[in-house]
Amino acid sequence: MHDHLIDQISHFIKLSEAEKEWISDRFVTRRYEKGDFFLREGQVCREAGFIEKGLVRYFVTKEDGEDLTVDFNKEQEFTCNYASFLDHSPSNTSIQCIEPTTILCISYDDLQQLYLHVEEGQKFGRLICEYLYVLAIKKVDTIYRQQPEQRYLQFLDRYPELVSRLPQYYISSYVGVKPPSLSRIRKRLAT
Numbered sequence: 400m401h402d403h404l405i406d407q408i409s410h411f412i413k414l415s416e417a418e419k420e421w422i423s424d425r426f427v428t429r430r431y432e433k434g435d436f437f438l439r440e441g442q443v444c445r446e447a448g449f450i451e452k453g454l455v456r457y458f459v460t461k462e463d464g465e466d467l468t469v470d471f472n473k474e475q476e477f478t479c480n481y482a483s484f485l486d487h488s489p490s491n492t493s494i495q496c497i498e499p500t501t502i503l504c505i506s507y508d509d510l511q512q513l514y515l516h517v518e519e520g521q522k523f524g525r526l527i528c529e530y531l532y533v534l535a536i537k538k539v540d541t542i543y544r545q546q547p548e549q550r551y552l553q554f555l556d557r558y559p560e561l562v563s564r565l566p567q568y569y570i571s572s573y574v575g576v577k578p579p580s581l582s583r584i585r586k587r588l589a590t
Contacts, residue, residue, distance in 0.1 A: 407477075411527065427504050428503055430502075432499055436494065437478060437500075439490070448478045450477075451474065455496050457469045457493070458492060470538070478502065481531060497566075547576045
């Protein structure tokens with residue numbers, strides 16, 4: 400059984416032992432090497448994933464070819480381009496593994512069955528959507544209202560354990576500055 404996955408779902412809803420086993424049977428284990436893609440921009444996201452081990456980054460590619468990092472997911476978190484997954488549209492982001500990563504994956508159809516088969520499945524779907532909505536609104540607010548230094552502090556607050564796992568250029572891209580600017584921000588904060 401996928402214990403960490405079941406524990407995470409159990410934070411949202413109550414599960415019987417039979418439901419835990421049923422859910423575990425629907426998730427397939429996939430392993431990715433550093434640099435592999437869980438999803439490429441332009442593809443339809445056909446699976447939602449739960450990261451057992453590893454780290455991924457979400458990014459968009461500008462017209463000039465520059466990548467802009469928009470988010471990260473780590474162990475014990477779900478990963479997916481939910482808009483693409485839900486309406487079967489091409490993804491506007493890529494999801495790339497930053498280190499060797501193990502992801503438990505469920506297809507769209509199996510997730511719909513989970514909502515029906517598990518007694519509180521519909522509640523789980525609603526709570527996850529509400530959680531993702533709040534995160535998205537906070538991210539948009541951050542982009543429009545905060546200066547890079549504040550975004551960096553927020554990054555440190557949200558992802559303190561990732562500082563040592565991420566290349567600085569991913570962090571600077573996430574904060575919305577070039578690497579030299581991030582170095583200046585870090586120096587100012589250290590004094």
